[in-house]
Amino acid sequence: MAPSRLATYTVNGAQKYGAVTDAGIVDLSARFGKDYPTLREVIAAGALMKLADEGARHQPDHALDAVTWQPPIPAPEKIICIGVNYPDRNAEYKDGQDAPKYPSMFMRTPRSFVGHNAPLVRPRASAQLDYEGELVLVIGKAGRHIKESDALDHIAAVTLCNEGTLRDWVRHAKFNVTQGKNFDSTGSLGPWIVPYTQESQIADIRLTTKVNGETRQDDRTGRLIFGFRYLINYLSTFTTLVPGDVIVTGTPTGAGARFDPPRYLKPGDVIEIEAEGVGVLKNGVIDEA
Incomplete structure (x- = not known):
């Protein structure tokens, strides 16, 4: 069923x-x-x-x-994105550092996302549009200082994200990636939400990204550096999580920037993000008018 x-x-x-x-x-x-x-x-x-x-x-x-x-949650109060959250992704940075002690994160605006089957827009400002397939948690119950033992009770649903990124623009400044993550219509959310009922829905499911039918990313959520319970606990330490908040939990290794030479998205490409029990989020690519 x-x-x-x-x-x-x-x-x-x-x-x-x-x-x-x-x-x-x-x-x-x-x-x-x-x-x-x-x-x-x-x-x-x-x-x-x-x-x-x-x-x-x-x-x-x-x-x-x-x-x-359309993106499933209209006007969420917060879209919180987690960076470098799979072990191989940390190794990709080739900086010799161990897995981080705390999660990296940044915020995105609703306007930076489109829905399923809508094209991602490669902006005039950069040709380095990249894909990042991710599993998304949607918060259902408000909370602050949420215990890890209670954290999953605060999840209402799960969905998918293509957390599109402009690679050169995330390096414009010393400490932030905000501008490279928030170009209009460069990411997608959807296609729908699946109500969360039990931990097995998310604990260790396969997450893949295909570009033009070629598998580029393939990992399992059970390998996350910072698991779902920890993320909700950590985030709720500094902000009150409210119903409809979106937590984008991290992408596996295999983004286009990590190829030699890089394999950035171009008009006509088709990206499919898939997770077991959730579905397939599919988008094409067009150039900004």
């Missing part, structure tokens, strides 16, 4: 959310929109499974190819 899948999408110019089935999308916003305007409010109310169950009782309202997919 396929996992429950809930998505945000637009159709005829209107933003909606619904339950994704193999046959199409059941429009849940038409049925629950007064109580929950977006999936963020559904998450805050703890109602994901209720709506997923409701979606299973109806015939689809929209064909899958009739909608424009």
Whole structure:
């Protein structure tokens, strides 16, 4: 049985959310929109499974190819991205340093992401657009100073990210990577969220990235340097995590920058991020107009 899948999408110019089935999308916003305007409010109310169950009782309202997919969580308060979180990724830096004591991290803006099947935009300012496939946690329950033992109780759902990066722009300054991570429409989130129900969904699942059908990244979440419990504990030490917050948990080795010569994305390329039990996030590439 396929996992429950809930998505945000637009159709005829209107933003909606619904339950994704193999046959199409059941429009849940038409049925629950007064109580929950977006999936963020559904998450805050703890109602994901209720709506997923409701979606299973109806015939689809929209064909899958009739909608424009959007990032699943509209206007999240925070998008927190974790860097260098797989062992081989740390070794890629060739700086002789052991695994870091604390996680590297940075913030991204919602405008830097598109949805499933939308093209990533290679900006005029740089040809060094790179891919990074990652598993994403969506926070469902607010908390500060969350214990590791309680951390997974704060997860509402999981999704996928292509954390697109402009490699030259992340090196513009001495201490930050913000500008290289936040060009408009250079990353993607989606295609949907899968409600989180048990640790086995995320504890040790395969995560892959393909570019034009070639596998470039292939690892398992069980190998993370900083695991999901630790990340939620650590993040909640300095910030209150709230429903709808997005935590992008790190990418395996194999990004385009690490090839010799580098293999950056170009118009016409197709990137597919896949994780067991979640799905496939697919995007093409175009040049900025």
